[in-house]
Amino acid sequence: MFPKNAWYVAATSEEIKDKPFAREVCLTNIVFYRNKEGKVIALEDFCTHRGAAMSLGYIEDGDLVCGYHGLKAGCKGKIIEMPGQDPKKIPCLGYFPVVEKYGFIWIWPGKKENADESLIPHLEWHDNPEWAYAGGVFDIKCDYRFMIDNLMDLTHEKYVHGSSIGQEEIDESPVTTEFEDGFVVTSRYMNDIEAPPFWQMCMKHNNLDPSKKVDRWQKSKFVPPGAVLIDVGVALKDKGGKDAPKEDKVRCTVVDFMTPQSETSMWYFWGMARSFKPEDNQLTQDILKGQGGIFEEDLEVLEFQQKNLEKFPNRSLISLDIDAGGKLARRVLKQMIKEED
């Protein structure tokens, strides 16, 4: 249940170094590597000669060599040479449109002719000195849509992340779900409250008094098929919320890319971009560590949810108002898949 004609984050730029790198994306085993010019190439991890894993091979002059019998493939999977053989007679390896942008490796598992680079969502903080960013990647044994549900309804923060970003006021404040510029967006505003521990830490770093009352916001935007970008922050009370002057607020974008591995597992690229104190590397590391810890709390919940729903596949769940964001996101995905057929 995932669209194929779409860009997915397959890896971070740092993951693809000087060796072949294997990763399963959308039920396909893919090998990534950099060619002579440093450009990332993505081929099927399956040698057309005897089915060996190309990722067990090596790079020679920027081309990928099979480690079993020396078949050498070019960037579009064409066989360049094989000792003692006529390379033209050997079937090509599958290849995938791939783009390195914003610190990520984006892959298009579907019809190559539709792979339009301009469809990659713009990440404004990248290479922008006013922003800082750090993130990580998790391998999670659940349907990627469970994570989309999770992120489009932040009510769970109170329960799953009670000691960091959760607080009483979350489930006391209504959530609204709407289409904004064609995207599903869920928003929640909590005014005149105390900031939870994570935000107090951020306030301190931005020279704001953490004991002061704040207006807090969360705005999750689903960018299909696999991204949820969340505008979050707190501003000193009555200063304008997310539109408050820079010096009265702390504002971040929670970055989430969900990439299906199989129907029941996913790669989760998570991170946080912030537009205050971008030069403070210690703060960047503190946030990274804190966010990693918070997001690990979701793993167990989602993996057990996956097990429960696999065990009872015919059981219908209910949809409450808080689930409207996830529900709409699933409808968008369904429509994308329908259009592909």
Next chain:
Amino acid sequence: MFPKNAWYVAATSEEIKDKPFAREVCLTNIVFYRNKEGKVIALEDFCTHRGAAMSLGYIEDGDLVCGYHGLKAGCKGKIIEMPGQDPKKIPCLGYFPVVEKYGFIWIWPGKKENADESLIPHLEWHDNPEWAYAGGVFDIKCDYRFMIDNLMDLTHEKYVHGSSIGQEEIDESPVTTEFEDGFVVTSRYMNDIEAPPFWQMCMKHNNLDPSKKVDRWQKSKFVPPGAVLIDVGVALKDKGGKDAPKEDKVRCTVVDFMTPQSETSMWYFWGMARSFKPEDNQLTQDILKGQGGIFEEDLEVLEFQQKNLEKFPNRSLISLDIDAGGKLARRVLKQMIKEED
């Protein structure tokens, strides 16, 4: 292949503390907890909202709260509250009749209206100062019926438990199988023999000379669907066997509750109740440790038997006289299942 309209031991009383406790019984994931009054509650471990595992949640004022979005369930699975929601509109969680009795948590996985507490077998030693009891629980990867077979035919003691309770005379003495008060019972009497190491230890503790000849008995009673209670002991020779005066014998009841987890795995609650020297706690601990070691010897045999029979499901086995008890027990189970349909 297990009846559902029956009481099964799901846990010991000590296992259910102040946190949710998850256990699979009869192919159903169940969460157990104690309410405000300390009464044990058993609900399906599946949140009707999004399928999360309720056992990952927590107890609040004696009620179970889902750790994902805060759904709170009452003792019969009714939704008590959920932040921002009308609880009446949320489907109930499944619940199970559950009784805490004799130090065990008994569950009825079948039709609730048939759950008659008086059907729980009476365990005379519980809360009886003339008896002492201790036991444990194992998770075994085999059909629960293999353990019933095992316990209804103690011939295996000579082979599996040769160094503790096994002895030559076991397979030299005939076993009889009969219905007694409606229960399948297998008995074996070995007279004028030397006591094996385990019983010599017990004799010493009860001031009997362990080198003296004894009359030994074993009487296994199958209490469907999942219990085998075994009256075992040795008496000084010619003193009347199991009916000998108290001072001339050592007598125990081996307690075995087999609870299906799935078709190919089970929970094994095992223990020993004794009616001599009940106040001797050191003896209780020694017997517990010894029995645990002896019963672990069965695990490997039964788990390999399971693997063999899974690999060759169509292979017919033979039934000897020593298997008559297990065979009759299976017939009783089959009849119970038939009556349920």
Next chain:
Amino acid sequence: MFPKNAWYVAATSEEIKDKPFAREVCLTNIVFYRNKEGKVIALEDFCTHRGAAMSLGYIEDGDLVCGYHGLKAGCKGKIIEMPGQDPKKIPCLGYFPVVEKYGFIWIWPGKKENADESLIPHLEWHDNPEWAYAGGVFDIKCDYRFMIDNLMDLTHEKYVHGSSIGQEEIDESPVTTEFEDGFVVTSRYMNDIEAPPFWQMCMKHNNLDPSKKVDRWQKSKFVPPGAVLIDVGVALKDKGGKDAPKEDKVRCTVVDFMTPQSETSMWYFWGMARSFKPEDNQLTQDILKGQGGIFEEDLEVLEFQQKNLEKFPNRSLISLDIDAGGKLARRVLKQMIKEED
């Protein structure tokens, strides 16, 4: 996809000691043991009484006793005794023709009446003072035919074993495939080259100057269904290659027995027999260690190949000239299986 009317190596002689030994061969669980006379017996590892694993039992007076209820089986699976039972009424265990020869235990999983001991391939180095031999066994998760392919085409040496026996000249020299005395044989000759590290080490031990140019040969012979014997070596240049005088060459036979465990796993008995310096035990150990290390390099490649081909079972592979040996070997196997039906 394996013939059953054939001898397979099931174990080495040293593996079968004084205890029952379990091993799966051709999808059947088998228990091996030695009787009173030290002769190896092979029975099905499945007690006909209750399906217990016979290999969990013990040997008594050279006969195998089931560790569950004491059934004792004779060398052809006939039940000799069972306490309190008439052994004639208990069905026999399955047994297999088995021969101990050349330091291996050979088993015939198919029709017993066809098990002709003279069909076991002759291993000339065994008990021959002019030869030395050492080897080991690996459990590999791949179809046994992948290893046959691997050994009938040694082109992979350059890629998989680059630091020991691989060298540039391998894939520059053509391979020929032919039938020789009814066996599929692939040969490669590399003349006037430098010896690779492994062969230099052997030359030194045989008092040859390792810096001298050599003629190298590799001749793989497929002995169906599960053996590949490879005549390998180097001779000083222009001395006659493999037919050079003894003092001018180092010559070995690489010994490979592939025994199917299941359709997707195999036992790999590998070793090296050499006809120079047979009395040098240190050399024997050095070669054993070196070969073990080299052959371990194949494991990862073959197990990933298995995974890839299981994931894409309908994908057709190509067959190049270097694959002709493996292809012919598969044709021979197919024919054997066809004749069995």
